[in-house]
Amino acid sequence: MSGTLDRTKLLAARYRAAIDRPYLATALFSITVVESARVPTMGVDRRWRCYVSPAFVARTPVPELAAVWIHEVAHLLRDHHGRATRLPPGTGDDHYRVNVAQDCEINDDLVADRLPLPADRVEPRTYGLRAGLVFEKYLQLLPKEVRSVDCGSGAHGVDRPWEHDDPGGVSDVEAEAIRRDTARQLRSRGDVPGGWRRWADQLLESKVDWRRQLAGAVREAVAWASGAVDYAYQRPSRRSAALRGVILPSLRRPVPRVAIVVDTSGSMGEPELAAALAEVAAVLRVVGVGGNRTTVLACDAAVQVTRSVYSAADVQLAGGGGTDLRVGVAEALRSRPHVVIVLTDGFTPWPDAPLERTRLIAGLIGAQAPEPPGWITAVRVDPTLQ
Amino acid sequence: MSALDGADALIAATRAHRTEPSADPRVEALALAVSANLPVLLWGEPGIGKSATLQQLATGLGLPMETVIASVHEPSDFAGLPIVGDSPATDGVPMAPPDWAVRLARTGSGLVFFDELSSAPPAVQAALLRVVLERRVGSLQLPDPVRVVAAANPPTSAADGWHLAPPLANRFVHLQWTHDPRTVARGLAGTWPAVTVPTVRPERARTSLARARGALAGFLTARPGLTHHLPEDAESRGGAWPSPRTWEMVLRLLTFHYSARTSTSALALAVAGAVGPGAGMEFVSYLENLDLPDPERVLADPSAFELPGRGDRQLAFLTAVIAAVQAEATRPRWEAGWVVLQKAVDAGVPDVAARAAADLAALREPQWPVPATVDAFIDVLSLSGRLPG
Ligand SMILES: [Zn+2]
Numbered sequence: 001m002s003g004t005l006d007r008t009k010l011l012a013a014r015y016r017a018a019i020d021r022p023y024l025a026t027a028l029f030s031i032t033v034v035e036s037a038r039v040p041t042m043g044v045d046r047r048w049r050c051y052v053s054p055a056f057v058a059r060t061p062v063p064e065l066a067a068v069w070i071h072e073v074a075h076l077l078r079d080h081h082g083r084a085t086r087l088p089p090g091t092g093d094d095h096y097r098v099n100v101a102q103d104c105e106i107n108d109d110l111v112a113d114r115l116p117l118p119a120d121r122v123e124p125r126t127y128g129l130r131a132g133l134v135f136e137k138y139l140q141l142l143p144k145e146v147r148s149v150d151c152g153s154g155a156h157g158v159d160r161p162w163e164h165d166d167p168g169g170v171s172d173v174e175a176e177a178i179r180r181d182t183a184r185q186l187r188s189r190g191d192v193p194g195g196w197r198r199w200a201d202q203l204l205e206s207k208v209d210w211r212r213q214l215a216g217a218v219r220e221a222v223a224w225a226s227g228a229v230d231y232a233y234q235r236p237s238r239r240s241a242a243l244r245g246v247i248l249p250s251l252r253r254p255v256p257r258v259a260i261v262v263d264t265s266g267s268m269g270e271p272e273l274a275a276a277l278a279e280v281a282a283v284l285r286v287v288g289v290g291g292n293r294t295t296v297l298a299c300d301a302a303v304q305v306t307r308s309v310y311s312a313a314d315v316q317l318a319g320g321g322g323t324d325l326r327v328g329v330a331e332a333l334r335s336r337p338h339v340v341i342v343l344t345d346g347f348t349p350w351p352d353a354p355l356e357r358t359r360l361i362a363g364l365i366g367a368q369a370p371e372p373p374g375w376i377t378a379v380r381v382d383p384t385l386q
Numbered sequence: 387m388s389a390l391d392g393a394d395a396l397i398a399a400t401r402a403h404r405t406e407p408s409a410d411p412r413v414e415a416l417a418l419a420v421s422a423n424l425p426v427l428l429w430g431e432p433g434i435g436k437s438a439t440l441q442q443l444a445t446g447l448g449l450p451m452e453t454v455i456a457s458v459h460e461p462s463d464f465a466g467l468p469i470v471g472d473s474p475a476t477d478g479v480p481m482a483p484p485d486w487a488v489r490l491a492r493t494g495s496g497l498v499f500f501d502e503l504s505s506a507p508p509a510v511q512a513a514l515l516r517v518v519l520e521r522r523v524g525s526l527q528l529p530d531p532v533r534v535v536a537a538a539n540p541p542t543s544a545a546d547g548w549h550l551a552p553p554l555a556n557r558f559v560h561l562q563w564t565h566d567p568r569t570v571a572r573g574l575a576g577t578w579p580a581v582t583v584p585t586v587r588p589e590r591a592r593t594s595l596a597r598a599r600g601a602l603a604g605f606l607t608a609r610p611g612l613t614h615h616l617p618e619d620a621e622s623r624g625g626a627w628p629s630p631r632t633w634e635m636v637l638r639l640l641t642f643h644y645s646a647r648t649s650t651s652a653l654a655l656a657v658a659g660a661v662g663p664g665a666g667m668e669f670v671s672y673l674e675n676l677d678l679p680d681p682e683r684v685l686a687d688p689s690a691f692e693l694p695g696r697g698d699r700q701l702a703f704l705t706a707v708i709a710a711v712q713a714e715a716t717r718p719r720w721e722a723g724w725v726v727l728q729k730a731v732d733a734g735v736p737d738v739a740a741r742a743a744a745d746l747a748a749l750r751e752p753q754w755p756v757p758a759t760v761d762a763f764i765d766v767l768s769l770s771g772r773l774p775g
Contacts, residue, residue: 011737012769018771019741029697029738078589101481170696173411173654177667177674178698204664216620 013065038162043152047169081341084157095156096148109195225256225338259332263344299328405580414652430563446583457505464513487523495531504538584646594644688725
């Protein structure tokens with residue numbers, strides 16, 4: 001069945017969506033409607049154009065159409081196409097599969113919000129998965145064979161034959177402004193579903209992944225340590241002989257020493273500790289601090305073990321209380337490190353004053369970890385952020 | 387003809403490329419910041435067409451370009467080399483500047499590109515940043531018209547990601563330099579996007595500056611918390627964040643934007659590159675709202691205005707117009723309101739104006755005749771199942 005688009009019905013549905021969920025009005029009305037006989041139902045592109053099948057509009061009741069509008073705008077607000085391009089290589093090759101994972105991320109919230117989505121929707125339940133995850137996670141969890149869903153390049157990021165190529169519509173920058181505006185409206189209301197609220201919080205607080213924070217703190221400390229002395233005019237450089245009258249500096253670039261102190265007592269979870277250690281190890285490797293420049297100490301009431309090679313498996317979590325990390329830090333300072341990285345649940349006394357020639361970084365594991373003194377660079381290792 | 391002549395001709399052919407006009411706001415933002423003579427730091431993986439783009443930009447601006455690959459240099463290449471003369475005690479020890487700096491000083495203008503900044507040893511970086519910030523190379527002062535662009539790998543890059551100290555980060559316009567794979571594919575096929583150089587119109591200079599100052603003052607008065615905000619985490623501190631220094635950079639960007647009429651997207655990227663994405667986006671939204679037509683003026687002459695192009699701004703504008711009618715509901719204003727709403731119908735988006743229409747209809751006094759425009763909204767409202775009582 002074909003025919004011309006019942007634009008009034010389609011826009012009445014958008015109006016219904018915007019009136020029922022006013023926090024989405026800005027985003028919904030930013031979408032441009034494009035009639036298309038080739039799009040299966042409705043689909044969006046990267047520039048916030050919505051391609052609409054006249055047949056789909058004709059056969060779908062207004063309340064369902066309104067729910068589909070919200071579904072489409074959710075792809076755009078959640079920047080699904082941007083995130084799809086950042087998937088690890090090899091994982092996003094099947095764009096239908098990516099699209100199904102994205103629909104799972106969207107639809108669980110919409111169903112919980114009692115929106116009457118069409119009966120052939122996919123949601124986490126369809127595949128026996130739990131609700132509330134991000135699409136990157138669903139992509140890993142989905143079974144091999146999934147339905148082929150196509151919400152357009154605005155979702156999975158791959159151009160579709162029915163989409164326009166011209167640069168009209170909403171630009172990336174405008175899209176970001178619309179997202180922030182929507183997030184702010186969401187946060188100022190009480191009647192918002194949890195999924196949307198989490199999205200808004202994450203967008204506005206720009207919660208940085210703890211891995212990046214921890215890596216950033218370690219890099220910064222190492223850069224500081226290795227920048228202390230590098231080029232010097234003290235010894236003549238080999239180039240000097242060739243240039244009369246010119247004094248050339250010579251390169252002295254110390255590789256910093258790093259000590260890692262692991263709090264083995266308390267309430268730390270093994271997986272979080274392993275993840276934090278792995279992250280620290282990876283950063284140190286990248287910045288060129290090898291195993292021979294690194295010391296690892298496992299510490300509870302008294303320092304039990306000292307190792308010069310580390311891996312997560314080597315650290316035994318002893319459990320029980322009574323940590324005093326000052327003992328561990330003092331022990332670590334004997335190797336004269338430039339940087340000390342402490343991984344702890346935070347329930348410990350800390351040294352009274354900044355260390356003289358050493359930077360101290362604390363990786364705080366567990367949501368309840370108390371804040372260390374201000375002179376310590378603290379990073380919260382938050383297991384809920386993957 | 388020697389064997390190598392053929393080879394060289396072939397190599398020259400692979401380098402030759404055409405350009406096509408493009409609306410890449412990232413390139414435009416770069417051109418805007420460089421024109422405004424603000425130091426730019428491009429964050430991106432190596433080898434994604436930074437040099438080619440900068441060369442085009444330099445050519446467009448009529449500037450000679452000097453490329454200095456930081457990672458293969460020593461600090462002396464930026465700080466200058468001490469030269470001991472016959473009597474250093476009386477003459478002092480001058481620092482001899484490197485050749486590229488001498489060339490720039492002689493020409494009096496140019497674009498200097500420091501590539502691979504993050505791969506250089508710390509002392510090289512420190513010396514180089516001194517060039518950027520103090521515009522000094524050894525004993526030589528870089529002329530004011532010389533533009534400076536540097537490139538570094540992002541902190542998350544596996545190769546040699548890098549952190550900039552917050553005070554230094556605060557001196558740059560930070561631009562993310564990633565290329566759309568499609569652009570690269572097209573470029574390798576022989577066509578790269580052309581760089582459009584913003585043309586500053588001198589006759590607009592004065593009003594542009596006044597307008598920019600007014601907008602900035604208005605925004606920072608409304609959002610004083612954004613005047614200075616050092617981010618919590620190390621990574622963000624090494625990027626763009628709001629401070630009086632970076633807002634001053636925004637003032638210059640905005641002045642250039644007004645006087646050269648660059649696109650809003652380019653301005654938004656450049657502003658976000660100076661004060662960070664959060665503050666930058668808020669500022670740009672604020673500017674967009676400033677640009678909405680004044681409801682009172684529109685109601686006074688409803689035939690002469692233009693409906694904003696994007697739905698969200700249409701909504702904001704129509705809401706403001708109806709609020710103005712509600713504040714003073716006379717028959718001429720009420721009727722003018724309907725003329726305004728008719729524009730939304732003509733634009734094919736009656737749903738954007740439907741709520742405004744319902745609100746306007748509710749203000750009707752019994753003796754006022756119902757305008758024909760109402761019909762366009764009745765269908766949308768009743769079909770939606772949300773027709774107000
Ligand atoms: Zn979808």
